[in-house]
Every structure is written in C-alpha cells, then in structure tokens.
Amino acid sequence: MTTPSGKRTFFPDQSAVRQRHAALIAGSPRAKIVTIGVIALMAAVALFALLRLDFSIARLGSGIVQLGTFLSLMVPPTPGTQLMSLLKALAETVAIAFLGTLLAAILSIPMGFLAARNVMANRIVQFLARRFSDSIRGVDTLIWALIWINVVGLGPFAGVLAIMTSDIGSFSKLYSEAIEAVDGKPGEGVVSTGGSKWHAIRFGIVPQVMPVLLSQILYYFESNTRSATIIGIVGAGGIGLYLAEQIRTYEWDQVAFIILMILVTVAVIDFISSRLRLSIVGQRAGSL
Amino acid sequence: MASAVTRLPDDQLFSLSAGYRAEMAAKRRTTIIGIAVILACTVVAGWVAEVDIRKFLANAYRFTDYLGRIFYLDTGKHVFTDVGEWFWGLHKWTKQLLDTLLIAYLGTLFGAIAAFLLCFAASANLATNPAQRFFARRFLEFCRTVPEIVFALIFVVAFGLGPVPGVLAIMIHTLGALGKLFAEVVENIDMKPVEGAIASGATRWQAIRYAVVPQVLSNFASYGLLRFEINVRGASVMGFVGAGGIGQDLIESIRKFYYSDVSAILLLIIATVMIIDMVTERIRHNLLTMDRGRK
Numbered sequence: 364m365t366t367p368s369g370k371r372t373f374f375p376d377q378s379a380v381r382q383r384h385a386a387l388i389a390g391s392p393r394a395k396i397v398t399i400g401v402i403a404l405m406a407a408v409a410l411f412a413l414l415r416l417d418f419s420i421a422r423l424g425s426g427i428v429q430l431g432t433f434l435s436l437m438v439p440p441t442p443g444t445q446l447m448s449l450l451k452a453l454a455e456t457v458a459i460a461f462l463g464t465l466l467a468a469i470l471s472i473p474m475g476f477l478a479a480r481n482v483m484a485n486r487i488v489q490f491l492a493r494r495f496s497d498s499i500r501g502v503d504t505l506i507w508a509l510i511w512i513n514v515v516g517l518g519p520f521a522g523v524l525a526i527m528t529s530d531i532g533s534f535s536k537l538y539s540e541a542i543e544a545v546d547g548k549p550g551e552g553v554v555s556t557g558g559s560k561w562h563a564i565r566f567g568i569v570p571q572v573m574p575v576l577l578s579q580i581l582y583y584f585e586s587n588t589r590s591a592t593i594i595g596i597v598g599a600g601g602i603g604l605y606l607a608e609q610i611r612t613y614e615w616d617q618v619a620f621i622i623l624m625i626l627v628t629v630a631v632i633d634f635i636s637s638r639l640r641l642s643i644v645g646q647r648a649g650s651l
Numbered sequence: 652m653a654s655a656v657t658r659l660p661d662d663q664l665f666s667l668s669a670g671y672r673a674e675m676a677a678k679r680r681t682t683i684i685g686i687a688v689i690l691a692c693t694v695v696a697g698w699v700a701e702v703d704i705r706k707f708l709a710n711a712y713r714f715t716d717y718l719g720r721i722f723y724l725d726t727g728k729h730v731f732t733d734v735g736e737w738f739w740g741l742h743k744w745t746k747q748l749l750d751t752l753l754i755a756y757l758g759t760l761f762g763a764i765a766a767f768l769l770c771f772a773a774s775a776n777l778a779t780n781p782a783q784r785f786f787a788r789r790f791l792e793f794c795r796t797v798p799e800i801v802f803a804l805i806f807v808v809a810f811g812l813g814p815v816p817g818v819l820a821i822m823i824h825t826l827g828a829l830g831k832l833f834a835e836v837v838e839n840i841d842m843k844p845v846e847g848a849i850a851s852g853a854t855r856w857q858a859i860r861y862a863v864v865p866q867v868l869s870n871f872a873s874y875g876l877l878r879f880e881i882n883v884r885g886a887s888v889m890g891f892v893g894a895g896g897i898g899q900d901l902i903e904s905i906r907k908f909y910y911s912d913v914s915a916i917l918l919l920i921i922a923t924v925m926i927i928d929m930v931t932e933r934i935r936h937n938l939l940t941m942d943r944g945r946k
Contacts, residue, residue: 409760412753416814416895426810433809458696465693497928501921505800505888509905514713519700593798597891597902600700607892610804618805622797629796 437619449605453624455519456601457632459594460587463526468580471531475538481545492535499532504590508599519600526587526594537579541572577643581636588632592625721914730911738915744897748923750814751896754889755882757818762825763875766791769826770833771859777837777845779855791834794827799885803894814895821882821889832874833867840866869938876931876938883927887920 381388442449478492508525515521550567558566595603602621609617659667722730730737738744769787771777778784799820806816844862853861890898897916904912 405760408753409757412757416750416753416757416818418815418818422810422815426806426815429809430806433805454699458699461692461696462700462702465689497925498921501884501924502917503884503888505891506901506905506917509902510717511714513717513905514710515703515707516710520702520707523700523702589796589798593800596800596804606801607804610808613808622801626793626796 433615436613436615439616440619440623441616442620443614443617445605449602449621449624452595452602452605453628456591456595456603457588457628459519459522459526459599459601460584460591462523463591464530464580464584464587466523466527467530467534467583468576470527471534471538474531474535475542478535478539479542480539481543481547493539496532496535499528500536502529504529505594505597508594508597512598517598517600522591522594522599522601525599526590530583530587533583534580538572538576541575541579542568545571574644578640581640581643585629585632585636588629592629721910721917724911730914737911740900740912740915744900744916744919747890747897747900748919751886751889751898752883752923752927754814754817754821754894754896755879755886758821758886759825759875759879759882761818762822763829763871763878765822765826766829766833767871769830770837771863773830773834774837776840776842777859777863787830788834791827791830794823795831796827797824799824800888800892803889804892807893812893814889817886817889817894817896820894821885824885825878825882829874829878833871836867836870836874837863873935873938876935880924880927880931883924887924 474492474496478489478496480489504525507528508521511521511524511528515524545568547567549571550563553563553567554560591601591603592606593603595601595605596607598604602625606618606621606625609615609621658664724730724733724736769791772779772783773787773791775784778787802820802823803816806819810816810819840863844866845858848858848862886896886898887901888898890896890900891902893899897920901913901916901920903909904916
C-alpha cells in the first residue's frame, strides 16, 4: 500500500499509529545519549591514536602496493634448497609445544590447588597464588623465551621452558577454577560409605575435573603449536627462525612455503586434538 | 536403625561382578595405553627438542639468579634503595606504554569492525549461499592461524618501522579470532525476529540491523573487550620485530643486560595488563547483567 506521496505504509492509519506510539518509536532519550556518547568517545580515542601513531593515507597506500608486490612474488611457494631442515624445524616446533604443554600441565597441579578457594583454607596463600599466576600470564611467551635463553642458551630447549612457564600461569587459573566448580556431594558420598579423604579426592573430585582439564590441555597444545612457530624469531628453536630469516632476506616464495607448512601442521593438530577431545568428553559423559 | 542389606543370589551376583571387572579392566587398559603413548611422545619430543637435563640442572640456578639480578642496579645496590634511579626512564616508558595501549586499541577496534561485517557471511543461519560461507570461514581461519608476529614481520617490510604495521597485524589476527566467535554468537540467535522483519519487507541489512544486532550486541562487546585484553599483551611484544610500543626497549634491555631496566619495564607491563584486566572484567560483568536485566 502506498500513500500519494509514494511512501510505503502497512496500516491504513499509519500516521495515527505513529503518533500514538511516538515515544516507543523514538526510543528512550537516555539510551540514545549513552549510545552516541560511547561511539563518540571511541571515535575520539581512535582519532587520537591514528594521529599519534603516524597513520597517513600515503604511507598506507605505498605499503599496500608493496604488499601486492610481495604477494605476487609468493607464487609459486617453494621450499628452496632446505626442505629437510625446514621439516626438521617443524618437528622441533611440534615437540616444543608438546613438551611445554605437558610439563606445564603437570607442574600446575599444586598451584591449582593452592589457588582454589574451596581447598585452600588460608586466604593469604590463596591470594598470593592467584596474583603469582596473574603476573606470569601478564608476560608474553616471547619475553619468557628471551629470559630462558639467558639460562640454557639458544635453541629449542629454551622454547620448551618458555611455553611451560607462560602456560603454568594459565593452567593454574584453569585448574583452580575447575576445582572450585566441583560438586561436593560425590565426595561426601564417598566419605559416608567409609572412604578416606584421599578416596574422596580420587573418586569424588578427580572424575569431575579430569575431562574438563584434559580437553583444556588439548586446546592449549593446539594454541601452543601456534606460539611455538614464532619463538624461533628470538632464537628459541623451531620454524620461526627460518621464517624470520626468509622475510628479512625477501625470499617471498619460501616465506609462503613456510606459512603453508605452518597452516597444514596447525590444521592437522587441530583435527587430532578435537577428535581426542570428543572421545574423552564423550566417553566420560557416556559412563555417567 | 537396623536394616538388612538385601543380597542378590550368588549366581546373579557373580555375573554382575564379572561384568564390572571386565568394564574396569577395559577402562584401565585404555588409561595405560594412553599413558604409554604420552610417554613415547615425550621421549621422541625430548630428543627432537634437544632437551638436556644435565645442562638444565647445571644452569638452573641462573634462572633464579637472573630473576634476582634484575632487581639490582648497576651500582650493585638493591633497586628498592633508589626507586628514582630504578625507574629513571619512567617518562619515556609511560609514553611507550601509551603507544602500546593505542596499538592494541586500534587493532581491536578495526579488527572488530571488520569481523562484524564478515561474521554474517560466515554464520550458518544468515549466509546467503554455501560458497560464500565456505570462503568467509576459510579466510577467517587463515587470519587467526598465522601468528600476529608473522604478519608484523611482513608488514614492517611493507609499511616501514613503527606502530603502523603493529596495528595492522593485530587487526588481522583480531578479525580472524573475533569473526569466528561473532559467527558462533549469530548462529545461536532466535530466528523469529529475523523472519518477522523479512516478512514485513526488510532488506538483508535492515533485518540484521533491527532483528539480529539487538540480540548479539552485548555478547559482541564482551568478546571485543576480552580480545582487547589479549591484544594489550600481544602489543607489548610487537616492538621485538620493530612494530612499535614498549617491546623495543624491553628487548634492547634484555639483550644488552640492562638488568634493572628489565625489571622496571616488566613490572610496568604486568601492572598495565592487570589494570586492563580488572577494568574490562568490570565492564563485561556490567554488560552481561544489563543484558539479563532487559530480558
């Protein structure tokens, strides 16, 4: 239905309806002011940031042209003459991620209990454990890698220790949260049938937290594979060293090859870990 | 209260307990095989990653040594004896921290806007055709699988040293990560308002504006804030490859053994990250409760 002015209408008395519900259609003025205020503030900060960080159309334009050139040089990707050493570095990367995740998963167990509110009666210890794991998480893996290089020298071992350290922070938090979320009733049930405190933990708490933790650990293994691909940039082993080197020497076809290798590896690990995760969670859920 | 426990006849009990034992044995076997596989992987991985326990034990003291050493000034005095000397570069470092925050902010903002525009194409319920959805998803996957530092390395060559490549690298990674999360949120919406809007003649973008956005906005904002927090951490190392922020000074002081500078910069980074954590957690909490109040 159209009015003579050509505007589409859905009710015969559209203008009357509009008038009757004017307040509803306009919306609350307060919400409007808040929305406009938030958007204006965000835009102002963004503008300030663009100016302060030296953004300019000319720079972006010439950069994008450059990127186009690099992209055209990336085809076809080639391994160059070092396919074997690239494969070895890739294996190293996966090994770093695996060991780092495993060590962190084991070493975080005591920290997790210390930081859990329902296990740790001492508030001060619990608070300190929390802040400790927060501080560890505040520092990026690359920074830990630089520090460990000072201890064990250049090479993949420093990478393992770096992944381990930064993951201890994350795992402690995850563990303590999982332990705090435990339902106390199974443990009480075990105790009421004559079980000891350790029996209560083994049969009351562990079966509840295990599937959650295992699937989290698998997830971290996957994301650590991604981190392990870059710690080579600071000299802590893995494929990152080659990647940084090829970028610095403008060997774009080899850069593309290495990036493709990383993508394939991450996809494979993603596939394996999601299958494992499903079977762990599914199996436990089935046994309930 | 005395009550007899009913006991099943022996032959029934026997078959039941045999079944129980078989089940437990099977479960135990799976566990043992799992542990054996993990052990085997550990040995192989340890060999590939050149783990040298002896070297580690011989040098382990250096880690605590190093952590202790960074709290001493060049003069050999403890840092707390002269805080002014310890934080001598405070003015410079605050400026760099501000840069770092702005890099994270711009990267998150632009990445979130791009993710917002792309997420509808990648979600199963709103994508117009399967091919579009497939390409949108693969593109997002690519953006989040390549680490942001790699993008930064490439962009530094293309755009020159400074914060610009850092912002762009974080933006692309954020696009990938948020695009996936946003698409998942969109897939979980109630489709009835969308159908209503389309039935009354709305175009695709009108339907999104009036039927989808009101349902997803608070979740989007919450994920965006979480990403900002992660990006602050990421921006703190962008300087390692010359992409701006405080990372430049940090890597320099670690490499050149300016011990007390290392601890000063690290403390500043940790404090900043913690403050951002707390602020964004507060805002996210408010966002989610506000949402619940409306319903």
